[in-house]
Amino acid sequence: MLKATKVLLPILIALVVLGAIGAWDRLSTGKLSLNFGSYIPWGIWVGLYIYLVGLSGGAFLIVFLHHALGIRALRRASVYALLVALTTLGAGLVLVLADLGHMDRFWRLYTFANPRSILAWMVWIYTVYALVLLAMLYAIAKEKQGWLKPLSVVGFLLVITFGGGEGALFGVLGSKAAWSSGVQPIRFLFSAFLSGAGIVAFTTVAFRRWQADQEHHGQVEFLRYLVLGFLALNLLVEFAEFTVTSYSSTPAIVEAYDLMLFGSYWWLFWLVQIGIGLVLPIVLLVPPCDGKPANLGIAGLFIALGLAGTKQNFVYLGLAVPDFRALPDAFVHPRLSTVYFPSLTEWLFAIGVVAAAALVFLIAIEKLPFVEGRRAPPVRPASARLEPLREGGGA
Amino acid sequence: MKRARVPKRSDERRDFLKLVLTGAAVATGLSARNADGAPAPAEKQLPEIPAGDNPLLRMQRELQRALKKPVEQRRWAMVIDLSKCIGCSACTIACVAENKLPPGVVYRPVLDEEFGEYPNVARRFTPRPCMQCDNPPCVPVCPVKATYKRPDGIVEIDYNKCIGCRYCLPACPYGARTADFGEFFTLGTPKVEAYETQPNFEYGREWNRAGNKSPVGNARKCHFCIHRLEAGMLPACVTTCIGYATYFGDTNDSESLVSELIAKPNVMRLKEELGTKPKVYYRM
Incomplete structure (x- = not known):
């Protein structure tokens, strides 16, 4: 077991236990202990959901680059990326499921989907995407190489669709000035790619199971340029x-921007x-600090954390400006406020779900046989391959 | 064209008595629901409305006239006279009582705005129900078709279909939708009082929130008291307005009071530039 995994495992298990307390509270008290309301109807869970699902799509970019475009430098990273994509997608969907007022009715999204609703489309696309991820995992495990390229192409098309669709989810709401913009799909897609590249860079450096050989250094270099490139693109779009x-x-x-810059x-x-x-x-990715792989890992983690904050800010600020200035004071109640800070239950459950995703990822790279470093490639000597024939006496 | 008759003070006492008697008849002989909970057949049970120029009596008669038409030929609308609204919030409270709204859920708040600087100051009160838009932004975003526009123009929420994603809440440019988080006023006291667990009859069906059942977890909003309309009664906010500031009726009836009022130039709608075509008009 990796040293980093040994250190993290007890911490993550403790966080998952805390998350279970949050989950129990959510299930037993309904939505009473959640701090969002009607004017801020979405809180930290929805912010994390859009972030994690985007991150999943971004991580899948690495899978696509290796399997569809044949970039050999990402061979090892692509396995980690696939596992990141699966775990973060699962975590994001669990969070948004918990956010529903009627979790027991989620099946209606499949049976009574409204074709005019972007949200309904997203659910269908997530489902197909999840199936593609599972199929790829199966194909890698069973060494069905022929499946990987077409699956990665289909997966990437889905990533483009839901990555942009997430932005559209907010961009189409003409009622919210801070959200209503045609640039949102592009903005979300680029930030998804950046967060995905960042977290894959982090995991491949922090939880490396292979030797720091030439291939590893090539991978680090490629990921560094990828992260820098998406960082530049994100800066451009945000600017x-x-x-x-x-x-x-x-x-x-x-007003929304004022709140973002100088508000609470x-x-x-x-x-x-x-x-x-x-x-x-x-600072970590450009000279003179760019030489060490560790710097890429730290930078990747920082980028992922920063973008998690960006998504929280995005969700909150779009809602924080009331539809009418006098509305929050027209009927006073904590649920009718434009001020929001997550409750303990929200924090616990959010942290627990993210910790669970990290835990699953770490266990996967420890246990799954196809993760490089887990086992040596099955090379059998030529003499061994001939042995049965000799025994049968047929040769 | 007929002008909307503004009631004279001398008429008001007589009209008020008629109205009280009518109201009593409505309350005792007619409820929004039959005892068995089935929707009331409108024509059969509609009370006789006395003659008189009181706007409420007139609107009541017009309501009955509209109910005789097929539902798709009705087009409900509301006119709120801002020059008459004194910001008493009686409509807000009547709505809360009628629909048994829990804490944090409000269908008709009254915006209270102050303008100017002393000594040149003014105050404006703007009741804000659901606008029942003809192009409602809340409808297409619903992922499970739980909210839709009825043939009579009212935007309905099917509480049994709503999954509680709350996407419709930010979609509404008027902030007219609120979410039911399952709270009770007496929650946290030794006992949740029985009056809080009594059913309400929104959309003509019986809803009991006890046990976190719908509408707990759902989006909720004003529905022009459709359950009262179908029983021949005006919305609660209309009948309780102490200054005759809220009018209601069928815009497909050219003789109706609301049709007369919205034809005048001193009428506007909120955020008209969005193209949502609200069915709530404000008279200045």
Whole structure:
């Protein structure tokens, strides 16, 4: 077992136990102990859901680059990426399931889906995507190499669809000025690719099961350029969105941006999004700090954390500006407030689900036989292969 | 074209008495539901409305006239006279009582806004029910077709279909939808009082929130008291408005009071630029 895994396992198990307490509270008290309401109807769970599902799609990009485009440098990373894609997708969907007012009716999304609703489409696409991921895992386990390329192409098309669809989910809501923008699908897709590349870079460096050979260094270099490239693209899109929409002087957008920069969540923007998610990774990925693989791993983790904060900010700020300025005071109740901070139950369950995903990933790379380093490739000497023939006396 | 008659003070006492008697007749002889819970056959049980120019009596008569038409030929609308609204919130409370709304759920809040600087100040009260938009943004986003537009224009939520994803809440540009988180006013006290677990009759069906059943976990909103309309009664907010500031009726009836009012130039709708075509009009 890896040293990092040994250290993390008890911590993750403890966090999963805490998450189970949150889950129990959610199931036993319904939504009473959740802090979101009607004007902020989505909280940390939905923010994490869009982040984790996006991250899954981003991780799948690595799988696609290796299996469909034949980039050999990502051979080892692609296995980790597939496992990351599966675990984060599962975690995201568990979170959004827990967020439903009637979890017991989720099946209606399949049987009574509204073809005009993007959300309904997303559920169907997630389902097909999950099946593709499982099929790829099966194909790798059973060494069915011929399946991998077509599956990765189909999977990537699904990633593009739901990665952009997530942005559309918010972008189509014309009622919310801070969300309503045609750039949201692109914005979500690029941030998904960045978070996916970042977390795959982190996992391949932090939980490396292979020798630090030439192939590993090639992989690190490739991932470094990939992360830097998506970092630049994200900066460009964010800059365009930020400047153009704030310059338009639409009061609701300006108010949302003011809240983001100077409101109660100023720290989320300045410290998490900008500091951890942008500045530190750039420092770690460009000369003179770019030489060490560890720096790529840390930068990848920081980027993933920063983007998790970005998504939380995105969800909250879109909702924090009321439809009418006087609305929150028109009928006063904590559920009719535009101020939100997650409750203990929300924190516990969110942390528990993320910890469970990490736990499953670590167990998978320890136990699954096809993860490189788990077992040596089955090379049998030529003499051994001839042995049965000799025994049978047929030769 | 007929003008909407503004009631004179001398008429009001007589009309009020008629209205009280009518209201009593409605309350005793007619409920939104039959005893067995089945929808009331409108024409059979509609009370006789006395003659008079009181706007409520007139709207009551117009309501009965509309109910005689097939549902797809009705087009309900509401007109709120902002110059008459005094911000008493009687409509808000009547709505809460009628629909037995739990804590944190409100269908008709009254926005209270102040303008200007002392001594040149003004206050405006804007009741905000569901706009029952003709192009409702909340409908297409619902992933399970749990919300839809009825033939008479009211946007309905089927509580038994709603999965509680709350996507319709941010989709509404008027903030008209709230979520039911399963709270009770007396939760946390030794006993949740029985009055809180009494059923309500929204959409003409019996809903009991006890045991976290729908509408707990659902999106909820104003429905123009459809259960009252179908029993020949005006929405609770209309009948309780102490200043005759809220009007209700069928815009497919050119003789109706609301048709007269919305034809005037001093009428506007909220966020009209969005193209949602609300069926709630504001008279300035």
